[in-house]
Amino acid sequence: MSLLRLENYIFAQIENQFRLYEVLPEGFAWHIDMTEELLTFYDPATEKIALKCPFQLVGSKATAPQTFLWAWANTESNLPAAVLEHVRKLKSVAETEGKGEPFTSDQAFALPYDEFGMEMSVLCAGVGGGFCTYACGYDGGVLYTVVETVPQAKALPPDPLRTIRAITTGISAVSFDHKEAVRAYLGEPSADGVYAKAGIKVAFDEQGRIGEMSAVLEPPKRSASPLDSLKRLFGR
Incomplete structure (x- = not known):
């Protein structure tokens, strides 16, 4: 390539x-x-x-x-x-x-x-x-x-909104293959189009162009329970 x-x-x-x-x-x-x-x-x-x-x-x-x-x-x-x-x-x-x-x-x-x-x-x-x-x-x-x-x-921390701005700016400035560019930038998505490390979801239209993007919020982490330690201890 x-x-x-x-x-x-x-x-x-x-x-x-x-x-x-x-x-x-x-x-x-x-x-x-x-x-x-x-x-x-x-x-x-x-x-x-x-x-x-x-x-x-x-x-x-x-x-x-x-x-x-x-x-x-x-x-x-x-x-x-x-x-x-x-x-x-x-x-x-x-x-x-x-x-x-x-x-x-x-x-x-x-x-x-x-x-x-x-x-x-x-x-x-x-x-x-x-x-x-x-x-x-x-x-x-x-x-x-x-x-x-x-x-x-x-050294600045990742920011999903910065990522979305970068993609939006790129596709509005010049012509290129959107899917290939996103793959090079973010890797492979999950089955539902979520790029977990970047914290965004990208949807493509039938022509392979970016149609929608949104930031994905992580679900709140469940507070640790004393039972969790016991489960890990016994491999459960």
């Missing part, structure tokens, strides 16, 4: 992006330091730094000509090799799977469609094992990045 399938990564990447937002201040801004090879998020009102994250570059979109340039192909910028590891791996996987352009284009090319940069970021993060994608918008374009690690965000 191809590694270059959105289904493999998209929901997990979106959830992790939500996790990132949860540990950042409202109205945060970003700054990239190529010397330190860090993506910094900070509060523009106070200039207080919220996070410094190692990152990877995917590519850049130029708004006016509507073109895309892979970071590995941007030789004029003398980018550090360390921030190109994921995107070079993406290119290598594409070549191994026999895929050519646009994965191997070494010049700026016409943007195939609006979501192209986002989709390539998801694939790059998935193939490279990054935590989440982040699109750095600026006057004239967008710099697509992968945030490698965010321990504070990763």
Whole structure:
């Protein structure tokens, strides 16, 4: 099975992006330091730094000509090799799977469609094992990045509502196989469509598209009884 399938990564990447937002201040801004090879998020009102994250570059979109340039192909910028590891791996996987352009284009090319940069970021993060994608918008374009690690965000407890938001955001943004994406994200469900670890229930329509989702509350645990200890003691 191809590694270059959105289904493999998209929901997990979106959830992790939500996790990132949860540990950042409202109205945060970003700054990239190529010397330190860090993506910094900070509060523009106070200039207080919220996070410094190692990152990877995917590519850049130029708004006016509507073109895309892979970071590995941007030789004029003398980018550090360390921030190109994921995107070079993406290119290598594409070549191994026999895929050519646009994965191997070494010049700026016409943007195939609006979501192209986002989709390539998801694939790059998935193939490279990054935590989440982040699109750095600026006057004239967008710099697509992968945030490698965010321990504070990763440590947040699971939240069924966050999971549902991630799925809803994904299916409304781009096209892909819903069932395969949910399977990659949550594993196999019970017979009634419940994904126990995530605490949600997902129903699909006849075309395999997600029709309904809901959080599933765990039944309250029964208080322990003195008889329980006796039953366990005698194997009953």
